[in-house]
Amino acid sequence: MIVADKKPIEEIIDYVKDYQSILVLGCNECVTVCEVGGKKEVGLLASALRMHFLQQGGEVNIGERTLERQCDHEYLEEIRDNIDHYEAVVSIACGVGVQFTAEKYQTKPVYPGVNTLFMGANEARGVWSERCQGCGQCILAISGGICPVSRCAKRILNGPCGGSTAGKCEISKDIPCGWQLIIDRLKALGRMDDYEKINPIKNWSTERAGGPRKVIREDLKL
Amino acid sequence: MGLKDKIEAGEFTILAEMEPPKGVDVSVMLSNAKRVKDGVDAFVIPEMGNAVMRMSSLGGAMVLQNEGLPTVFQVCCRDRNRLAIQGDLLAAHALGINTVMAVIGEDPSFGDHHQARSVNDVDLFELIKAIDRLNQGKDMAGIELAGAPDFLIGSTTEAGAKGKSTEVEMEEMMKRVEAGARFLITSPIFDPSLLDPYKKRIDLRKVAVIPTVMLLKSLGMARYLVRNLPHLHISETIIDRIARAPDKVRECVQIATETVRELKHQGFNGVYLSTLGWENKLPEIIEGI
Numbered sequence: 001m002i003v004a005d006k007k008p009i010e011e012i013i014d015y016v017k018d019y020q021s022i023l024v025l026g027c028n029e030c031v032t033v034c035e036v037g038g039k040k041e042v043g044l045l046a047s048a049l050r051m052h053f054l055q056q057g058g059e060v061n062i063g064e065r066t067l068e069r070q071c072d073h074e075y076l077e078e079i080r081d082n083i084d085h086y087e088a089v090v091s092i093a094c095g096v097g098v099q100f101t102a103e104k105y106q107t108k109p110v111y112p113g114v115n116t117l118f119m120g121a122n123e124a125r126g127v128w129s130e131r132c133q134g135c136g137q138c139i140l141a142i143s144g145g146i147c148p149v150s151r152c153a154k155r156i157l158n159g160p161c162g163g164s165t166a167g168k169c170e171i172s173k174d175i176p177c178g179w180q181l182i183i184d185r186l187k188a189l190g191r192m193d194d195y196e197k198i199n200p201i202k203n204w205s206t207e208r209a210g211g212p213r214k215v216i217r218e219d220l221k222l
Numbered sequence: 223m224g225l226k227d228k229i230e231a232g233e234f235t236i237l238a239e240m241e242p243p244k245g246v247d248v249s250v251m252l253s254n255a256k257r258v259k260d261g262v263d264a265f266v267i268p269e270m271g272n273a274v275m276r277m278s279s280l281g282g283a284m285v286l287q288n289e290g291l292p293t294v295f296q297v298c299c300r301d302r303n304r305l306a307i308q309g310d311l312l313a314a315h316a317l318g319i320n321t322v323m324a325v326i327g328e329d330p331s332f333g334d335h336h337q338a339r340s341v342n343d344v345d346l347f348e349l350i351k352a353i354d355r356l357n358q359g360k361d362m363a364g365i366e367l368a369g370a371p372d373f374l375i376g377s378t379t380e381a382g383a384k385g386k387s388t389e390v391e392m393e394e395m396m397k398r399v400e401a402g403a404r405f406l407i408t409s410p411i412f413d414p415s416l417l418d419p420y421k422k423r424i425d426l427r428k429v430a431v432i433p434t435v436m437l438l439k440s441l442g443m444a445r446y447l448v449r450n451l452p453h454l455h456i457s458e459t460i461i462d463r464i465a466r467a468p469d470k471v472r473e474c475v476q477i478a479t480e481t482v483r484e485l486k487h488q489g490f491n492g493v494y495l496s497t498l499g500w501e502n503k504l505p506e507i508i509e510g511i
Contacts, residue, residue, distance in 0.1 A: 204339035205331065 001030035001121075002094045003128040004037060004114040009048050015111040016088055019060065022049065023086040024113070025079070025101065026066035027093035034128055036114050037092035039066040045092060045113060061086075070097025076104045083108060118150075136206030136213060142194055144185035149202075151178030157199040225264040225292055225321055226374040228492075229405055229430045235492030236511070237294065237407070237432065238504055240265040242282030244275065251282065254501035255291050261508035264321060266407075266494060269296035273333025280310050280319075287318050294376065295319045297353070300327025303343035304352070304362050311356055315371035323376040323407065324349045347401055350377055354402030376405040382416040382433065383409045383453040392423055399429045407494045410436035412456045412477075414484045421488065430491035435481045437497045437507065438474040441465055475503055479510035486511070 016022050024046045031037025046062045053060040063086055067075045070093035083089070083105055091098040092113035102110040118130040133150045139157070140147055149155050153171045159179030163170025167180040186195050204210070228235045240255050242248070255265055265286055269279035277285075283293035295314045297307055311322065326346050330338040344352060344362075352362050359370035377398050381391050395406060411417060411433040424431060438444045438456075441464045448456050460477060467473030482493045497503055 201337070203337035205337050207339065209339040210331065211329065 001033050001119070002096070002116060003034050003118050003120040003130075004031050004092075004094050004116045006036055006041075007113055007115055009045075009052075012045070012090060012111070012113055013049070013052055016049070016090060019087040020058075021061040021063070021086045021088075023063040023065060023079070023083065023089045024049070025070065025089050025091045025093070025097075026064075027070045027091075027097050028066055028068050029071075029093075031093055031097075031114065032066075033122070037094070037097075041092055042066050045090065049090075067093075070094075071100050073104070076101060080105075133207070135202070135204075136210075137203055139199070139202075142197070142199060143182050144189060144191065144194070146178065146182045146185050148178050148182065151176075151181060153178075157202055225294070228263055229374060232427055232430070232491065234486055234490075235263040235430070235432065236261060236508065237264055237266050237492060237494040238262045238501070238508075239494065239496045239498070240267055240282065240286065240293075240501060241271070241499055242267060242277035242279070242285070244277070246277070248277075248282075248285045251501070252285065252289060254504065255286055256289070257502075258504045258508055259291055261505070261511075263492070264292040264294050266294040266323060267296060269298040269325060269327065270301070270333070271328070273300070273328045273330045273335070273338075275333065275335055280314055283314070283319055284317055292321075293319060294321045294323050296323050296325050297349065298325050298327040299342050299344055299346060299349055300330070300340045303341050307344060307349065308352065308356065308361055311353060311373070312367070312371065315373065320372060321374045321376065322353060323378075323405075324353065324403070325378055346377065347397055350375060350398055350401040350403050357402070374404055375402045376407060376430075376432075377403045379406040379408050379431070380453070381406075381408050381420045381431070382411050382455075384416070384455045385453055388419045392420065395420070395424060395429070403429065405430035405432055405491065408433045410434045410454055410496060411485070412436075412454065412460055412481065414481065414488055416455055417488075417490075421490075426489065426491055432492040432494050433485050433490055434494045434496050435478050435485070435507075437478045437495070437500055437503055438464065439471070439498070439500060440474070441470060471503075475506045476510070478507050482507065482511050 024042050026037050026039055026042035028038060042064045046064045049062050065079060067078060069075045070091060088109045089101060090111050090113045091101050095116040098110055098112045119132040120128045120130045123129050130150050135149050148157055148159060152159055153169050154161055160177050164177040164180055167177055169175040169177045183195060186192050225235060240251055242251055267279040267282040270276055279296040283295045286293045297311060324346055330336060330340055353373055353375050356371050357373055359367050361367060379395050380386050398406060406429055444456055444461055444464055447454050464470050464473050485493055495504060495507060
């Protein structure tokens, strides 16, 4: 899922301090699962904003709405009839949702209420960690199913580097060395022959370095 | 008078592009530079223009500086992060380079290493500010330097490019000047009148605007540029002139010379002669100015 984290309330207040009516817009997908942008969090943020404006002595209308997804036209259309009741929107979807909402409602200011972080997994209750950077050319088949692009701090394809110590990465004792994980996994699979192979230099043009990316599926287009 | 003094004094300067080799044989670059050194104020060494891998700007600049030829070192956002950029700048100054030009750099997809990852850790505006900050004795982390450089800072402008908003470009120019740029080099200009809206609004005493005069090499090249680089304005008159000329290369050189003369006449602070590997044509252009 796409993992996000809360923005400091002070930052959100600073974005919207001059508006008299604000819609807090949540999303039922990834940000609900990582408990930062779903219906519950919409309620919490809306309450926090109301309290702030009350303390400031102002009367600000704070609306609440949570869409099934903010990354699909059909769901975003659901707010078309009442978006004009609000001067601004705080979207607590991921960055995709914020942008898609802004694209759809061109004259409505849309502010982000969360910091979108990465594509990751729910390791344990309250713990999410990165697993994929969407590099556009998956190499998990040759690395034992553990990604050196997202798990190695240096994104090296032939590791580990000299900074790997006792299975930990040089940037923090709390971060496992991605290449140690790969080696352990290849050992467990009995595939250490794969580790002996030199991985070729990566084609980064399929990653963000190649510019904004797009998938066009002619078989699905209407 | 050095480039820095001439720009400060508002005198007309001639900068010439000197592409470093794709390899280690610097003899052609050196001989081309030496042939025109008396007519040129400084040689601008592109930092892998069009994202084609070749000797770095710093390396090429040092080769020329070692021969007593003044250079402008291009520092580029595309290939280096803030550590490398600042480190190279300090090295450049310590080695005698005192003029730098901040550029964004074309995307690797334009060049010959399509699969490369661009860095763009620092954007152009931040880069100019960072050089200015180094001049003031501090790095981007705010840490004091043991000896500050004293760079004359330049950058680029899209002023005169087709399809650009004059308003936006003026804003961009002013932002770059406020960040520390003292000279701005334009995109290739084939029709000086395209710079009129900017000339009226910009104080050429505060910032030296140096139009690029690109040497067309052939009719084919001119047509290619028209087709593929829509921001360049090459008029039908120019295309016709080249098409009708019995000696097309000579005509191209003549067009470049006339453009320089016109820009000088209009009071611009200088020109940047871009010859894209045909640096051996520089003497003809310069002699005609």
